[in-house]
Amino acid sequence: xxxxHEPAERPPTPSAPEEAFHEELSRIWAxxxxxxxxxxxxxxxxxxxxxxxxxxxxxxxAGLLAVAMRLQLTLPLLGVLSPEAYNQAFTxxxxxxxxxxxxxxxxxxxxxxxxxxxxxREMAFPRLNAFGYxxxxxxxxxxxxxxxxxxGPDSGWYNYPPLTGPGFRPGANIDFWVVLxxxxxxxxxxxxxxxxxxxxxxxxxxxxxxxMPVFVWALFITALMIVFAMPGLILTSLMLGLDxxxxxxxxxxxxxxxxxxxxxLFWFFGHPDVYIMLLPAIGAISMIIPTFARRPLAGYLxxxxxxxxxxxxxxxxxxxxxxTVGLAMxxxxxxxxxxxxxxxxxxxxxxxxxxxxxxxxxxxxxxxMLFSLGFIVLFILGGITGIMIAAxxxxxxxxxxxxxxxxxxxxxxxxxxxPVFAAVYFWFPKFTGHxxxxxxxKWHFWLFVIGxxxxxxxxxxxxxxxxxxxxxxxxxxxxWDWLNALSTAGALVMGAGVGVFVWNVLRSWRGGAPAGxxxxxxxxxEWATASPPRNYNFLRIPLVTGPHPVRDGVVRESxxxxxxxxxxxxxxxxxxxxxxxxxxAAEPEGRAVLPTPSPWPFWAAMALSVAFLGxxxxxxxxxVGLLLTFxxxxxxxxxxxxxxx
Amino acid sequence: MSDAPxxxxxxxGYPSGPPRALPDQLTGLSSPIIWGVLLLVAIETTLLALxxxxxxxxxxxxxxxxxxGVALPDxxxxxxxxxxxxxxxxxxxxxxxxxxxxxxxxxxxxxxxxLALAAGYLLVNALEYAGRGYGWDTHVYGSLDWAMGxxxxxxxxxxxxxxxTVWAFALRGxxxxxxxxxVQALLIYWAFVALGSLLFFAVQYLAGRW
Numbered sequence: 001x002x003x004x005h006e007p008a009e010r011p012p013t014p015s016a017p018e019e020a021f022h023e024e025l026s027r028i029w030a031x032x033x034x035x036x037x038x039x040x041x042x043x044x045x046x047x048x049x050x051x052x053x054x055x056x057x058x059x060x061x062a063g064l065l066a067v068a069m070r071l072q073l074t075l076p077l078l079g080v081l082s083p084e085a086y087n088q089a090f091t092x093x094x095x096x097x098x099x100x101x102x103x104x105x106x107x108x109x110x111x112x113x114x115x116x117x118x119x120x121r122e123m124a125f126p127r128l129n130a131f132g133y134x135x136x137x138x139x140x141x142x143x144x145x146x147x148x149x150x151x152g153p154d155s156g157w158y159n160y161p162p163l164t165g166p167g168f169r170p171g172a173n174i175d176f177w178v179v180l181x182x183x184x185x186x187x188x189x190x191x192x193x194x195x196x197x198x199x200x201x202x203x204x205x206x207x208x209x210x211x212m213p214v215f216v217w218a219l220f221i222t223a224l225m226i227v228f229a230m231p232g233l234i235l236t237s238l239m240l241g242l243d244x245x246x247x248x249x250x251x252x253x254x255x256x257x258x259x260x261x262x263x264x265l266f267w268f269f270g271h272p273d274v275y276i277m278l279l280p281a282i283g284a285i286s287m288i289i290p291t292f293a294r295r296p297l298a299g300y301l302x303x304x305x306x307x308x309x310x311x312x313x314x315x316x317x318x319x320x321x322x323x324t325v326g327l328a329m330x331x332x333x334x335x336x337x338x339x340x341x342x343x344x345x346x347x348x349x350x351x352x353x354x355x356x357x358x359x360x361x362x363x364x365x366x367x368x369m370l371f372s373l374g375f376i377v378l379f380i381l382g383g384i385t386g387i388m389i390a391a392x393x394x395x396x397x398x399x400x401x402x403x404x405x406x407x408x409x410x411x412x413x414x415x416x417x418x419p420v421f422a423a424v425y426f427w428f429p430k431f432t433g434h435x436x437x438x439x440x441x442k443w444h445f446w447l448f449v450i451g452x453x454x455x456x457x458x459x460x461x462x463x464x465x466x467x468x469x470x471x472x473x474x475x476x477x478x479x480w481d482w483l484n485a486l487s488t489a490g491a492l493v494m495g496a497g498v499g500v501f502v503w504n505v506l507r508s509w510r511g512g513a514p515a516g517x518x519x520x521x522x523x524x525x526e527w528a529t530a531s532p533p534r535n536y537n538f539l540r541i542p543l544v545t546g547p548h549p550v551r552d553g554v555v556r557e558s559x560x561x562x563x564x565x566x567x568x569x570x571x572x573x574x575x576x577x578x579x580x581x582x583x584x585a586a587e588p589e590g591r592a593v594l595p596t597p598s599p600w601p602f603w604a605a606m607a608l609s610v611a612f613l614g615x616x617x618x619x620x621x622x623x624v625g626l627l628l629t630f631x632x633x634x635x636x637x638x639x640x641x642x643x644x645x
Numbered sequence: 646m647s648d649a650p651x652x653x654x655x656x657x658g659y660p661s662g663p664p665r666a667l668p669d670q671l672t673g674l675s676s677p678i679i680w681g682v683l684l685l686v687a688i689e690t691t692l693l694a695l696x697x698x699x700x701x702x703x704x705x706x707x708x709x710x711x712x713x714g715v716a717l718p719d720x721x722x723x724x725x726x727x728x729x730x731x732x733x734x735x736x737x738x739x740x741x742x743x744x745x746x747x748x749x750x751x752x753x754x755x756x757x758x759x760l761a762l763a764a765g766y767l768l769v770n771a772l773e774y775a776g777r778g779y780g781w782d783t784h785v786y787g788s789l790d791w792a793m794g795x796x797x798x799x800x801x802x803x804x805x806x807x808x809x810t811v812w813a814f815a816l817r818g819x820x821x822x823x824x825x826x827x828v829q830a831l832l833i834y835w836a837f838v839a840l841g842s843l844l845f846f847a848v849q850y851l852a853g854r855w
Contacts, residue, residue, distance in 0.1 A: 124677040124678075124680075124681065125677070125678075128681075189688055192684075193681055193684040193685065193688075196680070196684055197680045197681050197684065200677075200680055201676075201677040201680060202677070227684060227687050227688050227691070228687070228691050230688070231692040231695055232691075232695055234692065235692055235695050235696060235699070239699075239792075242788070242792070246781065246782065247782035248781045248782060248785075248787075248788035248791075248792070249784060249785040250699075250703075250788055252785070255783075255784045255785050255788075256703065256706075256707055256712065256784050256785035256786065257703065257788070258702070258703055258706050261699055261702055261703065264702070265699065268695070577669075579667075580671055580676075582675075583674070588667055589667070589668075589671065589675045590667045590668045590669060590670075590675060591667050591668070591669045592669075592671065592676075592677055593669055630803075634810055637810070639814065639817075
């Protein structure tokens with residue numbers, strides 16, 4: 001890779017003290033070996049990679065469910081899936097994609113990359129990180145066990161009462177959804193707290209907020225949105241769980257409850273959730289495009305401000321999911337206006353990327369760049385239909401049709417999955433030290449994008465022609481046959497694209513062309529260390545003197561480093577240490593001594609799953625599980641010796 | 646236009662002068678742990694706010710509130726319980742202040758005192774709820790009322806368990822004037838539980854009398 005940036009100079013041959021320092025840090029940060037080590041690992045790169053790989057497995061499972069649904073709809077009156085199986089398939093597909101794939105994947109990407117981008121050795125709370133992963137894993141596995149044992153939830157991913165109330169849907173199916181989704185959100189909140197605290201307190205000295213990479217900004221705002229949006233989902237699913245398990249009446253009209261309360265609380269979470277998933281993608285694209293366009297991002301400030309504005313606006317649009325429930329027109333107008341307002345910051349991002357490409361010198365269209373450009377096109381299409389359905393009268397016409405399915409797949413697949421693929425092609429060399437194969441990558445891109453458009457572009461038409469969503473079949477002669485047949489063909493092409501990707505990852509993980517520390521000429525700190533990074537991330541804590549730490553080349557200059565920084569980074573005294581800096585200017589404040597690997601996060605997650613999952617059988621397991629969790633938390637925090645933290 | 650705002654001004658984070666030792670015990674807003682606790686409080690405050698919003702949403706949809714035949718509870722016992730809970734973090738706070746000045750003893754006394762006050766809240770409130778003429782499954786008013794009581798009880802229990810653990814650490818000599826972040830974290834959460842419960846008190850017992 002040729003680069004217009006300051007060429008990524010190779011680190012000089014290590015001197016003897018350098019080598020000794022490396023040995024010492026390696027010893028301190030080494031993960032525990034063996035099977036026990038697997039359960040006690042806390043390193044952010046291990047946890048981040050586990051999040052991504054696990055989430056991707058759930059993506060594949062949910063994709064198989066989608067293929068099954070498409071096969072059922074290929075022609076009228078097919079019998080591939082029974083109505084009941086179809087209901088479970090679309091519910092599991094939606095719940096898995098939203099809760100078990102997109103959010104955990106982007107969290108994993110953030111957990112892996114944020115410390116590297118801000119020049120930290122580790123995240124603020126390593127054990128909490130591991131705890132969050134175990135919760136995510138248990139919740140996902142239990143949900144699929146419930147599904148495979150015939151207790152799959154079957155009322156759609158947003159699970160509206162009264163359909164899901166105890167009166168209309170007895171049995172354990174919905175119970176599993178309610179307790180496991182609530183449980184899962186604990187994991188999202190844990191990751192959010194972790195990311196915010198790390199970004200605020202562990203940036204390398206000199207990385208003031210206005211020097212933070214856009215990806216870090218995006219993750220920061222995303223995490224803040226999780227903090228304020230997830231409680232809505234937790235509250236409402238707790239209420240539904242109580243209604244179902246102990247007989248409260250929050251959503252029971254006969255006893256004074258109100259099912260619309262569910263819709264308000266669910267979408268108070270649900271719409272910000274869309275942007276919670278989108279913003280990390282925006283951040284990733286804003287790192288990838290400038291790298292290949294060989295110039296800084298045009299409009300760093302407007303892009304970051306737009307991220308913040310979308311974060312705020314997204315809390316004011318939830319009612320646009322509820323236009324048809326009969327709310328007052330004045331209210332609807334407010335929410336319609338707020339929904340349309342979001343196009344302004346979205347347009348700012350798109351113009352910033354276009355200007356960056358235009359004013360830069362795009363060397364080649366490699367796979368990461370292809371996925372980025374594909375994302376821009378599909379995101380614009382999804383945005384345009386978004387403006388259409390933000391208009392109340394149009395919304396009334398196409399509500400609950402395949403048009404809506406097409407719209408949100410353009411925003412979610414176009415807006416999140418394509419950037420996720422772009423990010424994987426871009427950062428895979430950092431994760432593994434090897435490139436993904438470019439030829440397979442282009443096959444992946446074209447199969448996936450052509451298949452996607454074949455499936456979902458046509459679905460707009462199917463929806464306008466009147467086909468509702470969530471029907472397991474339809475009658476012939478309604479004009480929907482050829483549209484559905486082509487959509488199914490498209491889904492299979494898309495699936496083939498994903499298959500190529502899986503093959504590419506498997507063969508490139510160890511066998512791909514070797515990549516150096518900075519294969520693309522990147523400009524953020526993760527490129528200033530080895531690929532894959534050592535256990536301690538950076539031999540020396542970087543000192544940031546400008547917005548382009550790698551291009552400015554100051555990171556590796558040891559002459560300019562003040563003595564206190566040398567002292568800090570070269571005397572770890574056998575402890576895992578992270579530098580702590582001030583919130584705004586990132587001036588050094590102290591050193592945080594981090595906890596060591598521990599099995600307690602695993603046990604705490606096990607104990608908490610007794611409380612949540614147990615509630616399906618008897619509420620009495622809740623206090624038992626909570627007490628066990630307390631015991632595990634005491635073990636987790638027990639000081640190793642009174643004189644050491 | 647591109648990155649002018651990022652390069653303006655002198656580079657920060659460049660303290661010059663002689664080497665200085667960076668402390669490895671951080672307290673207050675310097676400590677990432679305190680930020681973690683503050684974020685936990687932000688999460689739970691959002692939860693409380695949404696619950697209170699739900700309460701008034703359901704109230705607005707009801708013809709009469711509380712439902713016919715249900716009287717607003719008497720104020721004496723709930724007020725007493727609330728005062729106990731509001732007072733409970735104070736001895737811990739005094740103990741922490743003394744610890745920062747170098748005296749370990751007040752914290753060793755203040756923690757059990759605070760725990761006793763919080764346990765008093767649980768006891769008085771249990772008596773209060775035992776006298777309720779309705780359950781959580783009677784009507785939605787009952788569901789909300791019991792949910793608020795249960796939420797508060799669960800949180801006070803969590804504070805008691807966490808406080809007892811901190812007390813055990815303190816008895817082992819874990820905390821001293823150079824290390825008290827754990828006590829700060831406990832105290833922040835404790836104060837949040839006391840004040841959050843005050844919000845529920847206002848909704849449960851005062852709003853209906855207005």
